[in-house]
Amino acid sequence: MPEWLNALPKAELHLHLEGSLEPELLFALAERNQIALPWADVETLRAAYAFNNLQEFLDLYYAGANVLRTEQDFYDLTWAYLQRCKAQNVIHVEPFFDPQTHTDRGIPFEVVLRGIQQALLDGEKQLGISHGLILSFLRHLPEEEAFKTLEQAMPFRDAFIGVGLDSSEKGFPPRLFERVFAKARSEGLHAVAHAGEEGPPEYIWEALDLLKIKRIDHGVRAIEDERLMQRIIDEQIPLTVCPLSNIKLCVFEHMGQHNILEMLERGVKVTVNSDDPAYFGGYVGENFAALHEHLGMTEAQAKRLAQNSLDARLA
Ligand SMILES: [Zn+2]
Numbered sequence: 001m002p003e004w005l006n007a008l009p010k011a012e013l014h015l016h017l018e019g020s021l022e023p024e025l026l027f028a029l030a031e032r033n034q035i036a037l038p039w040a041d042v043e044t045l046r047a048a049y050a051f052n053n054l055q056e057f058l059d060l061y062y063a064g065a066n067v068l069r070t071e072q073d074f075y076d077l078t079w080a081y082l083q084r085c086k087a088q089n090v091i092h093v094e095p096f097f098d099p100q101t102h103t104d105r106g107i108p109f110e111v112v113l114r115g116i117q118q119a120l121l122d123g124e125k126q127l128g129i130s131h132g133l134i135l136s137f138l139r140h141l142p143e144e145e146a147f148k149t150l151e152q153a154m155p156f157r158d159a160f161i162g163v164g165l166d167s168s169e170k171g172f173p174p175r176l177f178e179r180v181f182a183k184a185r186s187e188g189l190h191a192v193a194h195a196g197e198e199g200p201p202e203y204i205w206e207a208l209d210l211l212k213i214k215r216i217d218h219g220v221r222a223i224e225d226e227r228l229m230q231r232i233i234d235e236q237i238p239l240t241v242c243p244l245s246n247i248k249l250c251v252f253e254h255m256g257q258h259n260i261l262e263m264l265e266r267g268v269k270v271t272v273n274s275d276d277p278a279y280f281g282g283y284v285g286e287n288f289a290a291l292h293e294h295l296g297m298t299e300a301q302a303k304r305l306a307q308n309s310l311d312a313r314l315a
Helices: 003-007 023-032 042-047 054-065 071-087 099-103 109-127 143-159 174-186 201-209 220-224 226-234 243-248 260-266 284-295 299-311
Strands: 010-012 090-093 134-138 162-166 190-195 215-218 239-241 270-272
Touching: 003 284, 003 299, 010 284, 010 299, 023 042, 023 071, 054 099, 071 090, 071 109, 099 109, 099 134, 099 143, 109 143, 134 143, 143 174, 162 174, 174 190, 174 201, 190 201, 201 215, 201 220, 201 226, 215 220, 220 226, 220 239, 220 260, 239 260, 243 284, 260 270, 260 284, 260 299, 270 284, 270 299, 284 299
Parallel strands: 010 090, 134 162, 162 190, 190 215, 215 239, 239 270
Antiparallel strands: none
């Protein structure tokens, strides 16, 4: 990565902590917790990182998350991510975590949260990285389950800045979660949601109008709807775009086809993020480098993208 790209101060606004679990740490945690893995070694696991769509990735992602058991595991996961941020001059993070991925397999909410929170606080003190944590609901589960998760989270209300919506998009439109998002907003939480990654532009409209989100996660399919494009430009609604993720999950065939710079030039407030960096081939820095290499992103464009990420912070 060119040094000037690395040196740009950046924020990361679309990162799933569970998706930053590198194979080496995954194997180390499996050993520590005495969990048998379906992969022989790190190389075999890495070789399995070839996906045809979002669902194939999610199946592996949930299998990997199974090694996370103790507060220390969640601390180590978060700390490893923050060290990557430090090396790439990411000065602010607003990561997601999926409580249901863990509570559904018997890990108490508090164990997950305390590990993550302690690492974020240490990151602020020792690495100078500020943060705002976002609790994300799994959209392939019923809204009722999201309500239960929100209830579990409320004793720790001060640990979060907002709620999000992730996991399988197609067939699980934002409107299914209108009530739980209204409840979260009434508690003073910000709302964001994944929309328009694999799902159609209608899902982005629903996320804006029904969930009243402040930021769109992905949103690359907005470009198919001119009226929607005009709205997100007029209202300067940020998009947290994840270029390497989009290629890995076949949203675009090649990086050369990605629309992020076209959106930037049209005035959309796009930002660069890594989504699930351990699975998709890189962190924020590698995503910027890919845009430079394949789309000819200029230094001026990189500076605008980095500034957008700082402007789009919710914390
Ligand atoms: Zn995501």
